[in-house]
Amino acid sequence: MDSLELLKATEDLDATPLLPAQRRQRIVEFLHRHGAVTLQQLEQALHVSMSTLRRDLDALAADGEVDRTHGGALLRHQEYSTFEPDHAAAAELSPLEKRAIGKAAAEGLRPRQSVIFDSGSTVLEAARAAAQMNIPLTAVTNNLAIAQVLGTSPLIQVHVFGGLLRHGSNTLTGDALIEGVRAIGVDVLLMGIHAVTEGELTETAPEVAAVKRALLKAAASKRLLVDSSKFRPRTFMRVASVTELDEVITDEGVPREEIERMRALGVKLTLVGVPQ
Known part of the structure; x- marks a missing residue:
């Protein structure tokens, strides 16, 4: 996925400054659509630091929403057994x-x-x-x-x-x-x-x-x-x-x-x- 495609994949994440709970909800919504996300995608879309995003993903993992991997996260509870995560994002995890x-x-x-x-x-x-x-x-x-x-x-x-x-x-x-x-x-x-x-x-x-x-x-x-x-x-x-x-x-x-x-x-x- 090149930079233009990456922007298109992440532009549905609102870049407006959000409270932590709101930001994490946006991350979960994105994962429900794409199945996987990288820290780089989140940083580009949400304009917050990597350390903040790691804390967000750790919190979501503790709540049972996502599975953490090196470099990002996967949706834990996929709603459909035929759901396939975004190829480019999944390839960059772990x-x-x-x-x-x-x-x-x-x-x-x-x-x-x-x-x-x-x-x-x-x-x-x-x-x-x-x-x-x-x-x-x-x-x-x-x-x-x-x-x-x-x-x-x-x-x-x-x-x-x-x-x-x-x-x-x-x-x-x-x-x-x-x-x-x-x-x-x-x-x-x-x-x-x-x-x-x-x-x-x-x-x-x-x-x-x-x-x-x-x-x-x-x-x-x-x-x-x-x-x-x-x-x-x-x-x-x-x-x-x-x-x-x-x-x-x-x-x-x-x-x-x-x-x-x-x-x-x-x-x-x-x-x-x-x-x-």
């Missing part, structure tokens, strides 16, 4: 966690492996890390931004699935793409997901869920990359059970009950430390 998870996932790759890089901001970080590792890989992706990042490495051969470009994102979906996935077999899948809930993986959109199901069948080793904010209420479309995965790579902010559930199900769980 950047340190995503970077650490992506780096750990890339370090688990071996020279000359074939790897599917699924769509998603955490998988994008894995692609960035892989491109800097200087090892030969055969990469396949359904995301145009990830393809561009991987293409910066002369040692990575990049294949892009053909399909229908989703509005407002760099992700390709559709029946033609799924047919393409069915024709290949790879060593590793690095996959993202919208929500992990009580051992189930879910997505907001049927077309995205269908692609992810196909990707899971195409890989020998299936690795899920999710930051701890993705452990939240289920959304519209079931994708798979965590028992279908070989590894879940996440940060240390995952709730204790989710860690215990994963381990009870026999899922390999890798908890990545996040540099501060």
Whole structure:
């Protein structure tokens, strides 16, 4: 999202000076429309300091209205299971966690492996890390931004699935793409997901869920990359059970009950430390 688009996305937040309660209500109203917001968006729209905005978001989190992440917040109680947060804002949340998870996932790759890089901001970080590792890989992706990042490495051969470009994102979906996935077999899948809930993986959109199901069948080793904010209420479309995965790579902010559930199900769980 460029600066002009960012202004358009935030101009519905009134810039008139407000009392704290009024300002927080405006933030909640914005989240009900967009699902996610960054501190930078709020600062530009409300014209108050970062420290004030952090206190606002902390107060809303204490009241159960939002989930705090590094760099912003997500709406906690999403009213509809098909609701999908703004792609650009969501991508900017928890950047340190995503970077650490992506780096750990890339370090688990071996020279000359074939790897599917699924769509998603955490998988994008894995692609960035892989491109800097200087090892030969055969990469396949359904995301145009990830393809561009991987293409910066002369040692990575990049294949892009053909399909229908989703509005407002760099992700390709559709029946033609799924047919393409069915024709290949790879060593590793690095996959993202919208929500992990009580051992189930879910997505907001049927077309995205269908692609992810196909990707899971195409890989020998299936690795899920999710930051701890993705452990939240289920959304519209079931994708798979965590028992279908070989590894879940996440940060240390995952709730204790989710860690215990994963381990009870026999899922390999890798908890990545996040540099501060």
